[in-house]
Amino acid sequence: MESFPRLFLKAQFSTIRGKLASLIIFLIGGISFFIFIYFPARLEEQAIRAIAAKAQSITRMTAFSVSAALFFEDLESIEGALEGAKQNQDLVYVVIRAESGRVTAAFNRDKAEEANFIQTNEDNHLSGDGMIYKTMTPIVLNGREIGELYLGLSLEKLRTEIKWSRRTIALVSLFIFIFGMIAVYGISVVATRPLSQMVETVEQISKGDLTRRAVISSQDEVGHLARSFNLMVDNLESAYGELQNVNQSLEKRAKELRQEINERKRAEEALRESEERFRTISTTAKDAIIMVDNKGNISYWNPAAEGIFGYLSQEAIGRELHVLLAPKRYHEAYHKGFSRFTETGQGDAIGETLELEAIRKDGTEFPIEISLSAIKIKGSWHAVAILRDTTERKQAEAKLKQTLSKLERSNGELQHFAYVASHDLQEPLRMVASYVQLLQRRYKSKLDADADDFIAYAVDGSKRMQNLINDLLAYSRVGTRGKEFEMTNCQVVVDRALTNLQVSVEESGAEITREPLPTVMADGVQLGQLFQNLIGNAIKFHGDHPPRVHVCAQAKENEWEFSVQDNGIGIAPQFADRIFQIFQRLHTRTEYPGTGIGLAVSKKIVERHGGRIWLESELGKGSTFHFTIPKEMRKEVDQYEYEAVGQAG
Amino acid sequence: MNMKQSGRPVEILLVEDNPGDVRLTLEALREGKMRNNLSVVEDGVEALAFLCREGRHVGAPRPDLIFLDLNLPKKDGREVLAQIKADENLKSIPVVVLTTSKAEEDIIKTYNLHANCYVTKPVDLEQFIKVVKLLEDFWFTIVKLPQG
Secondary structure (H helix, E strand, O other), X not given: OXXXXXXXXXXXXXXXXXXXXXXXXXXXXXXXXXXXXXXXXXXXXXXXXXXXXXXXXXXXXXXXXXXXXXXXXOHHHHHHHHHXXXXXXXXXXXXXXXOOOOEXXXXXXXXXXXXXXXXXXXXXXXXXXXXXXXXXXXXEXXXXXXXXXXXXXXXXXXXXXXXXXXXXXXXXXXXXXXXXXXXXXXXXXXXXXXXXXHHHHHHHHHOOOOOOOOOOOOOOHHHHHHHHHHHHHHHHHHHHHHHHHHHHHHHHHHHHHHHHXXXXXXXXXXXXXXXXXXXXXXXXXXXXXXXXXXXXXXXXXXXXXXXXXXOOHHHHOXXXXXXXXXXXXXXXXHHHHHHHHHHHOOOOOEOOEEEEEEEOOOOOXXXXXXXXXXXXXXXXXXXXXXEEEOHHHHHHHHHHHHHHHHHHHHHHHHHHHHHHHHHHHHHHHHHHHHHHHHHHHHHOOOOOHHHHHHHHHHHHHHHHHXXXXXXXXXXXXXXXXXXXXXXXXXXXHHHHHHHHOHXXXXXXXXXXXXXXXXXXXXXXXXXXXXXXXXXXXXXXXXXXXXXXXXXXXXXXXXXXXXXXXXOOOXXXXXXXXXXXXXXXXXXXXXXXXXXXXXXXXXXXXXXXXXXXXXXXXOOOOOEEEEEEEEOOOOOOOOHHXXXXXXXXX | OOHHXXXXXXXXXXXXXXXXXXXXXXXHHHOOOOOEEEEEEOOHHHHHHHHOOOHHHOOOOOOOEEEEOOOOOOOOHHHHHHHHHHOOXXXXXXXXXXXXXXXXXXXXXXXXXXXXXXXXXXOOHHHHHHHHHHHHHHHHXXXXXXXX
């Protein structure tokens, strides 16, 4: 871990300002230090030199003035001569030594001794404590040295002055240093502010904010730099904008390419799948799938084609289709059609399903169903034929047609038979019935009792037979003698039915109620017969109470539902279907007379009108017969039956 | 005047191919009150020959009433009717169509051919006898017909 000062230094030196400031501070420090060291020393030196000069002049003057007195050993004069020297305030001591070494006169001899005045020479002018400047000069008279003058000047004043000036200098240095520091800081701040701003701007720009511009605050180099910088950023911005545009379009293009690639991949996948599918379909198809190129040659031949025609794929491919497969009678039409097809891709057979004949490898002709379609491959028209061997279908169709016509015939015959039989049976039966009745009339009680019985049974049987035939005729007539449907008012129809039933209504004391009934498309006669049958049954099969019959109709979505409700003996559910069959009866003739034709005829009438008939009943609690008649009457339901037998009858 | 008053037996021509019906008609007429001569022919050609007194029918009487069946061999009863009613001499003779057919179209067609009446033979013997008697009574006692 780095120490704090190093970090600080690092921080200081990391900016230009820091570096510059440090350098300047270093320089100012150096200069201050130099001033602090150099000037006091120089001052001292100069002061000492001045002192020295002063000392020298004083010693010389004093030496000259005392020289005669010394020579004469005139102490008084010497003292007097010294007085002049003593005028100097800085004088510490004066010692005059005779040639003999004897001290002749002295001022402050003690101090002189203390300063070791003897030891004064060129190299040693300062006293031990440095506070006294020592000089020595020989006293000369007439060219002869007669003694020596020693003099000491106080340096105390000097030293004090030096000390003060040193302090002043130190203060000045410190002031310079501090002022320098402040100036450097200020200058550096002022000088580097635009730079810092620019740095900040650059940082912002580098972070992506290209709208930032350097502030131009001066006309100097920095201002110039800022201007240039702004220009550069302008260029950068426009370049960046362009770059971004290019980038965007590149990205878009890349996206498109990716999409294109994906699409292509998908398309390839789809193609592969479709090829796979085609292969699967074409190889597993029961139909022959054959492709023909623009020259009419077979270019594709699936396995089913092999099976149908007997040629293997390698035998068929490359051969001319019509030569290989088509009977000669088609060739001319084929040539005409194919030349048009190769030019236009169109033809009478294209898009159609045709029934033709084709030839197998073994030469046999067989019926086919062929669908042709056109495909344009590399600018030329090719054809795809899907064909199937319709031999079996043709046979089945023929058989079906035969069966159908047989069925139609037999159905017609049956209808006709029922009509004709019942019609023509009536003639001989009428004879039988008439003559047994004539026998009965003429010979009753004239033969024996057995004969009377036998004749009576024969008469009864023939009458019943006549009823049955009449009913059968009525039944077959529903289909053969029906009228065309027209708007029929059911109110009127029911009125007529009730008129026909008047006798039985009166005899039974029946109470017949009804709701308003609609108008429907129907054969009015048959509808009347239907109501008559149902109401007649309701009256006929009454229990102990007098019959109550209610007729109503309800509108359903597509049809009317009519109901005939009674309070009669009812019908057990297991017989609900049986009662609608012809000649089916649930009671003996002695209980309830009748042949059992009524409901069969009713059912046939309802069915001819396209409706349904059914029964809701509970034994002993009455029955309700429902039947429907469609609102929108279609063509008559059994048109064929009607027409076929209508013509025959 | 009507037949009853003339005193002579009434002449009836029955055109019917079925001997059973011929006999039944005969039996029914026998039970009637009128004296009658019933002539019978079995087909349409014979019927017209009888009426025109041709062939073996030379000297045949002119019938006072014709019972005509519709379904006949050789010549259909409808054609016979048409020819009778087209013939100036014969068209005044009343023609009773007596048939087993109940068909509407037969009824309409025969009346259009000017049949004098159309009767469906009742299936029941009693009814049949009753009808024949009624017809006889009606045409020979109630209705007035032109002479000769």
